[in-house]
Amino acid sequence: MQYSDIVMEHFKSPKNIGRIENPDGIGEVGNPVCGDMMTITIKVKDNRIDDIKFETFGCGAAIAVSSMVTEMAKGKTLEEAMQITNKSVAENLGGLPKNKLHCSNLGADALHKAIMDYYHRREGKTKEPRKFEKVEHIEKKEGKCHCPYCDAEITEAARFCRKCGSEITLDK
Amino acid sequence: MDLIYFDHISGTPIHTAVREVMIKYIEQGGFYNPSSQHHLGDLALETLEDARSKVAGLINSKPDEIVFTSGGTESINHAIKGVAFARAKKGRHIITSNIEHQSVSRTLRVLMNMGYQVTAVNVDRYGLVDPDDVKKAIRDDTILITIMHANNEIGTIEPIAEIGRIAREKGIVMHTDAVVSCGNITVDVEAMNVDLLSMAANQFYGPPGVGALYIRKKTPIYPIIDGGTQENNQRAGTQNMIGIVGMAKAAELASIEMPSRTEHLLKLKRYFLERLKEIDEIVINGHPDNSLPGLVSFSVEYVEGESMMIMLDEKGICVSTRSACASGSLRASHVLIATGSDYATAQGTLLFSFGIDNTIEQIDRAFEVLKDTIGFLRNISPLYKKK
Numbered sequence: 001m002q003y004s005d006i007v008m009e010h011f012k013s014p015k016n017i018g019r020i021e022n023p024d025g026i027g028e029v030g031n032p033v034c035g036d037m038m039t040i041t042i043k044v045k046d047n048r049i050d051d052i053k054f055e056t057f058g059c060g061a062a063i064a065v066s067s068m069v070t071e072m073a074k075g076k077t078l079e080e081a082m083q084i085t086n087k088s089v090a091e092n093l094g095g096l097p098k099n100k101l102h103c104s105n106l107g108a109d110a111l112h113k114a115i116m117d118y119y120h121r122r123e124g125k126t127k128e129p130r131k132f133e134k135v136e137h138i139e140k141k142e143g144k145c146h147c148p149y150c151d152a153e154i155t156e157a158a159r160f161c162r163k164c165g166s167e168i169t170l171d172k
Numbered sequence: 173m174d175l176i177y178f179d180h181i182s183g184t185p186i187h188t189a190v191r192e193v194m195i196k197y198i199e200q201g202g203f204y205n206p207s208s209q210h211h212l213g214d215l216a217l218e219t220l221e222d223a224r225s226k227v228a229g230l231i232n233s234k235p236d237e238i239v240f241t242s243g244g245t246e247s248i249n250h251a252i253k254g255v256a257f258a259r260a261k262k263g264r265h266i267i268t269s270n271i272e273h274q275s276v277s278r279t280l281r282v283l284m285n286m287g288y289q290v291t292a293v294n295v296d297r298y299g300l301v302d303p304d305d306v307k308k309a310i311r312d313d314t315i316l317i318t319i320m321h322a323n324n325e326i327g328t329i330e331p332i333a334e335i336g337r338i339a340r341e342k343g344i345v346m347h348t349d350a351v352v353s354c355g356n357i358t359v360d361v362e363a364m365n366v367d368l369l370s371m372a373a374n375q376f377y378g379p380p381g382v383g384a385l386y387i388r389k390k391t392p393i394y395p396i397i398d399g400g401t402q403e404n405n406q407r408a409g410t411q412n413m414i415g416i417v418g419m420a421k422a423a424e425l426a427s428i429e430m431p432s433r434t435e436h437l438l439k440l441k442r443y444f445l446e447r448l449k450e451i452d453e454i455v456i457n458g459h460p461d462n463s464l465p466g467l468v469s470f471s472v473e474y475v476e477g478e479s480m481m482i483m484l485d486e487k488g489i490c491v492s493t494r495s496a497c498a499s500g501s502l503r504a505s506h507v508l509i510a511t512g513s514d515y516a517t518a519q520g521t522l523l524f525s526f527g528i529d530n531t532i533e534q535i536d537r538a539f540e541v542l543k544d545t546i547g548f549l550r551n552i553s554p555l556y557k558k559k
Contacts, residue, residue: 003482011479012486017552032516032555033504035476039554055554057516059478063552 004094007064014067016074018053025121027113030106036062040070040110044118049073049081054110061100062107068093069107078115084108176489176534180466181324181352181525186418187377187425194379194418205410207402220411223420227384230423231350231369232360239385239406240416244351244372245275246397247385250407251347251368252279254393255316256288259345263313264288269301269330271323271507276349280318297512298459299328303335310338316345321364322353325494325507325523326458327467329353336365345391351375351383355426356464357434367391373415377528378422382415433528437466440526440535444468447539451546455517457508466526469494471508471517474556475549480522483545489538492523516555 003011023041030037036058043051052074054066069089073081090096090104177185186194197219204216221235228235241247256266268280270292280290293305301319317339322329332348339346347368350359354369355376361369367388374380387393387406399408426433448454448470457469472480477493484491494505504518524538550556 008486011482014552019554028554032519035478035504035519037554055552057474057519057553057555058476060482062476063479 006094010064010067016070025114025118027110065107180527226420243383247370258392259315318347321350327463328459373419379418472520
């Protein structure tokens with residue numbers, strides 16, 4: 001597996017594991033269908049991320065990304081944290097294998113969602129965190145299936161996309 | 173740290189006796205071309221034909237029905253494309269299953285782009301093909317049925333003899349991908365009623381890069397590699413003699429040792445399955461009885477396969493995963509989905525494939541690491557409801 005030393009380090013000893021009780025913001029992204037799901041909870045104090053924790057279902061890269069993004073966000077102002085990009089997370093990890101870059105997208109997305117959730121709550125618009133959505137949401141574009149969350153192509157023969165309507169046959 | 177290799181489905185270690193004959197062959201020359209007319213060519217030809225007999229012996233075929241190839245993938249490509257091209261005028265319909273290896277499914281996809289039609293029959297929850305489904309899928313223009321003997325992800329063994337009988341009744345060519353079964357369980361081309369059978373040496377302690385295609389006499393098939401007249405005009409190119417010598421030795425050993433190997437592998441498998449019961453919420457994939465002796469596929473709820481695989485690797489334990497991530501795409505295993513596994517569960521799949529050198533003690537050691545790994549990953553999983 002082509003993971004950098006930093007990725008392996010964060011994967012083996014991830015920082016900020018868990019879920020904050022009564023958080024100020026929750027960000028949930030991904031879906032087990034795609035192989036990755038991430039939940040980030042934050043505590044905000046004086047407009048800064050006072051505490052942050054994550055829970056992740058996913059590959060080594062997804063876990064390392066979660067750990068790294070929480071480390072990067074900790075102590076930052078909300079504005080600063082919103083500036084953390086998928087790219088900067090991947091860079092801080094010493095790069096990710098090409099087919100794993102989508103995992104880094106989840107990290108920053110989950111963080112931003114948690115911050116947005118905090119803003120919503122503050123404005124009194126408490127939003128229910130998104131529950132795990134089923135596979136039916138996969139869309140079919142130009143005969144190919146795409147995961148709605150990471151937008152990855154799910155090709156490998158029509159049978160695989162039966163949840164989006166195709167028959168389980170290689171027949172045309 | 174002692175390495176524990178539980179990934180025999182990706183390739184078996186080269187048996188010491190196999191290694192010895194290969195080295196000896198290299199030392200004795202190793203480059204002689206069996207097509208040469210001089211006496212060194214004759215020597216090589218003799219070695220080649222001896223090897224052919226030994227490989228034929230493993231699958232109960234005649235020696236001249238064995239064509240040496242570069243491995244399982246080439247054999248499969250040859251079988252499928254070879255028949256499709258030779259029979260194109262008769263028909264363009266092919267029947268397969270929906271749990272085939274990519275070397276079958278992708279080859280068929282290429283043919284579909286060329287105008288062939290393919291019907292993939294479903295499997296049941298154990299991954300078994302129903303021969304009746306195959307029968308129902310047969311059309312007037314069906315030219316080939318290709319169904320794998322044993323599945324490489326869940327180990328389920330398909331009722332090939334029955335499907336082969338149906339094919340023969342209808343005059344349809346029958347191919348089976350026996351790459352992961354051949355050399356590990358009994359493979360008999362007569363009993364299985366097949367016309368074509370693909371095999372690879374690195375699945376039974378031979379070297380990688382060499383395989384064979386069994387072609388029953390009078391089977392309509394074209395070569396896919398054209399050139400010289402080698403291999404009875406079925407596979408052009410100078411033979412990989414060093415590999416073939418190794419494959420023949422491996423085939424010989426597999427024939428002799430199969431009963432004791434099977435007994436050993438089943439012992440390991442049963443022991444591992446018993447230990448797996450110590451962890452809750454694990455799903456065992458594949459057929460409970462009718463499956464490869466050395467293979468256990470299981471799905472761990474709430475965690476993803478690749479992360480488990482890497483953690484095991486860190487501790488020197490080599491296993492495989494068919495999780496989407498590890499295979500470089502985002503798909504869950506098509507085999508597990510075909511057997512009705514849900515996507516999230518399929519993502520948490522690990523494949524332990526044991527070999528003749530593995531021990532109970534290794535399983536115990538690996539199991540402790542596995543248990544810790546699952547505990548660690550479940551603890552950080554948002555899907556796992558902490559108790």
